[in-house]
Amino acid sequence: MKKQPDLILLHAPSVYDFRKKSIMFGPMSDLVPSSPIFEMYPIGFLTILNYLEKRGISARIVNLAYRMFNDNDFDVEAFIKKLNPVAFGIDLHWLVHCQGATEIAKIVKKYHPQTPVIFGGFSSSYFYKELIDFEQVDFIIRGDSAEEPLYRLLSLLKNSSAVDYGCDDLKRIPNLVWKNAGIVHANNIECISSDLEDIDFDYRVMFKDVLKYLDLRSVVPFCDWFRYPITTIPVVRGCNNNCANCGGSKYAFALFGNRARPAFRKPSRLVEEIKVIGKYIDSPVFLLGDLNSNGRDYVEDFFNCAGALDKNMQIFFEFFEPPGKWFFDRASEIFNNVCYEISPDSHDEKVRTKMGKTYTNLQLTESIEYALLKGAKRFDMYFMTGLPLQTKDSIMETVKFCEQLYERFKWDKRFMPFISPMAPFLDPGSRIFENPSKFGYRLLFKSLKSHIEAVTKPSWKYILNYESDYISKDDLVWATYEAALGLNRLKGKSGSISGNVMKDNEERILKAVSIMNEIDSIMSSGAKSEIENMLMGLKDKTYKYSMSTVCEKKELEFPLSKRNFKWLEIIKASFGSK
Ligand code: B12
Ligand code: SF4
Structure with a gap:
């Protein structure tokens, strides 16, 4: 029998079972790497894995959505039946997964009625009052900093043969929502990382897991990833902006996650992580979040550190508003292969203003024009x-x-x-x-x-x-x-x-x-x-x-074709060498 981890993180398709339904999802997912079943799991799975493994709790990612997409005959129930962790975690981060995530939780409970099911992510946090009433849900971790609360919960579940759900220990876990004898308890959201210093976006933990559980397919981030292995590094948790439609705006984070200000990561950490990725995969790296929204000094700091990176690496920057010319000057000094993207939402400035974005078309146009002049490989809008x-x-x-x-x-x-x-x-x-x-x-x-x-x-x-x-x-x-x-x-x-x-x-x-x-x-x-x-x-x-x-x-x-896995290094990392 394969080794069983303490926690199994399951990522459900948006709809279960999409293979048996006729739904015209249309262009809903056209502008993200996922297919319409939204098989990409939250980047938080990676940070959770790193955080837990570092502290002696073993965890495994199972991308059920991808497994189902990849193999029409993949039997979800038989697969889940064979698993036997201390607890299951299911992301209901994006609301599109509401049906899939809750249906998968039902299947988990069908075969493992005694095993706790933990939900987490943005939508779980927002809808926690309703979600905790679902029979198949035992715990919810609210907010955007689930790593530590999850660690505390798992330590408790792992070390007590029968958890007394009324115990004081549960009351002490921040961000946790739980129920006991029909009464729901929502602990305050007190764990809100202010600098993400404890959080690692280290992909090597995934290589090790592939070897440990002899299962590569379950960690694949999205369907076409082997052909186009783009990797992402988040710059920030939270946001300084308030775009009207965004469930990750400053307003929204305060509402469901009790976050007052965004946590920007140290530029030196971002660069370190990009370097680590480059050691294993020659792939484009996408910096999620706009460096500029933390001010020019922060960006300069990033560029200073980034001087140590391979000048030919492929890198994507996204902007929340058009940056000044200096940004493109600096970027072109440091990188040869840069792509940019911005989302003005509409060409109509009135619409854009209503959406919470105040820049003009002139600013937008001049910015793109300058970026192209400075050798951008692409500018997406x-x-x-x-x-x-x-x-x-x-x-x-x-x-x-x-x-x-x-x-x-x-x-x-x-x-x-x-x-x-x-x-x-x-x-x-x-x-x-x-x-x-x-x-x-x-x-x-x-x-x-x-x-x-x-x-x-x-x-x-x-x-x-x-x-x-x-x-x-x-x-x-x-x-x-x-x-x-x-x-x-x-x-x-x-x-x-x-x-x-x-x-x-x-x-x-x-x-x-x-x-x-x-x-x-x-x-x-x-x-x-x-x-x-x-x-x-x-x-x-x-x-x-x-x-x-x-x-x-x-x-x-990315408009280049340099996409290579460095298998020897990956194998070495899987066996634990750095
Ligand atoms: C980066 C990003 C993306 C990246 C995703 C990268 C990735 N793999 O996570 C891309 C560009 C691919 C993307 C796509 C989409 N996104 Co998006 N995205 C963002 C963005 C800008 C940042 C997200 C982020 O920083 N997350 C970091 C942290 C907070 O989340 P995390 O580390 O992944 O997870 C933590 C917690 O949420 C929690 N958690 C998550 N899962 C679980 C599971 C368990 C068991 C537990 C305990 C905890 C837990 O713990 C983690 C660690 O603390 C936010 C806006 C914002 N400012 O937040 C929108 C946002 C999250 N996205 C959103 C949406 C709607 C989408 C799409 C559905 C859009 C679409 N129609 O295509 C797709 C879905 C993609 C898919 N599943 O296939 C909405 C979500 C609103 C909602 N509640 O549904 C947001 C809020 C704003 C927006 N409109 O863009 N997105
Ligand atoms: S800048 Fe992006 S993450 Fe921030 S509020 Fe606007 S859409 Fe959301």
């Missing part, structure tokens, strides 16, 4: 549909705006605009979710249970948890696809995608539109029992045309 004040015409004007930018940048193929819907949900805890009417929205679902029902609806149009005063749901859907067609043609014209890719994208978008139409006509036709059957008849198509609709996944990738 992300727009959204479904925004406050945004009409159908406004969405189409975004395409025109991009065309004007292309003209200005002389059809530079390194400039890449993208558009996708604000979907599937307005984030819980965001300013819009908490005060929808102020932004011109009606929230269609508010509770956890209503979201659980929503994610299995037949198409993303029905899954959306909002309606806007400025655009109907139908117009939102069609305008999103139409705008995607427009951007696709612009990218084809500039040469940033080939003629064939452009043609394929166009065909996929048009096909997606026709499937959305088919679903709508089924939904408005006759008897409920027939609707189910007719929808199932579309299953193959809904699955296929939910993959990369508004663009091809490869368009998101």
Whole structure:
């Protein structure tokens, strides 16, 4: 029998069992590496693993979503049945996993009724009052600093043969929500890391786990990772900004995580971690979070440390607002292969301001222009549909705006605009979710249970948890696809995608539109029992045309091909050598 860890962290697909359902997820996940089942697990799994293992608690990651995606015959129940840890942890971080995570927890309880099930993540924290009432949930760790509370809980569970759920020990674990004899206890969120000094983003712990549990597939971060092994290093927990739709804004963190200010990581640590990654994988590194939001000194500090890195490494920076020219000057001194991205949301400054972003189009344009001049390998720009004040015409004007930018940048193929819907949900805890009417929205679902029902609806149009005063749901859907067609043609014209890719994208978008139409006509036709059957008849198509609709996944990738695993070093690290 394989070694059993103390904690098994399970990552569920958004919908269980997506393989047996017909759902047109549409472009919901087009702009992230995941497929529509959102198989990427939270980066927190890595920090939890590091934190626990360092302190003598063994933990293992099992990406069930990936396993199911990768192998149609993968039997989730049989797999879970064979496991036997002290406790199971399940992330309900992103709300899209509400149905999948709670269904997986049911399966865990079916085979292991006595084994504690611990939930954690942003959505668990937000919906903790409702979630703890679920029979299959024993504990929730609230907030964004779960490592220490989880360590304390596991130490307790591991060392006591039968935990007295009323015991004082449980009361002393910060951030913990628990229940005893029908009474729910929510301990205060007191563990809020202010500097993340104890938190390690060290990927080597995963290599060791692969060897320990003889299971590589369960730690794969997303479906296409072996072909494109991008790695991420978070700069910060929390945020200084307050974008209206964001469940990770300053406002939201305060609401569900009791965090008053963001915790920025030391630049020297970031650079150390990038170096470690480079020792094992020659892959692009994505710095999650904008260094600039902690001020210029912090950025300068980072660049000073980064001088020790390989100048040719591939690195992505994201910006919350356009940085000054000095940033691109410095970046181009240190790195030869840099990509940038920014999300202005809309070309319309009024819409952008309502979203909580105050920079102008001129600032945006000049920043991109300068970055390209300084040798950026790419500059990606992300727009959204479904925004406050945004009409159908406004969405189409975004395409025109991009065309004007292309003209200005002389059809530079390194400039890449993208558009996708604000979907599937307005984030819980965001300013819009908490005060929808102020932004011109009606929230269609508010509770956890209503979201659980929503994610299995037949198409993303029905899954959306909002309606806007400025655009109907139908117009939102069609305008999103139409705008995607427009951007696709612009990218084809500039040469940033080939003629064939452009043609394929166009065909996929048009096909997606026709499937959305088919679903709508089924939904408005006759008897409920027939609707189910007719929808199932579309299953193959809904699955296929939910993959990369508004663009091809490869368009998101770093424009270089240097992606090598250094297997010898990985094997050495798996055996514990540094
Ligand atoms: C980086 C990031 C990403 C990265 C993800 C990297 C990764 N693997 O985690 C990318 C770009 C891929 C991404 C994608 C998406 N994201 Co995002 N993302 C962020 C961002 C900017 C930072 C997240 C972060 O720093 N996390 C660090 C910390 C806090 O989280 P963590 O370390 O992973 O987990 C800790 C705790 O949450 C907890 N925890 C997590 N899981 C578990 C499990 C257990 C058992 C326990 C006990 C604890 C626990 O413990 C961890 C350690 O303390 C936030 C915004 C923000 N400012 O926070 C949005 C945010 C989290 N994302 C969001 C969304 C909606 C998405 C997408 C669904 C968007 C989409 N439609 O495609 C996808 C989902 C991807 C998937 N699952 O496949 C929303 C979530 C709102 C919500 N409650 O649902 C946020 C809040 C804001 C936003 N709109 O972008 N995202
Ligand atoms: S969307 Fe805005 S509020 Fe949310 S993490 Fe990004 S900058 Fe911060």
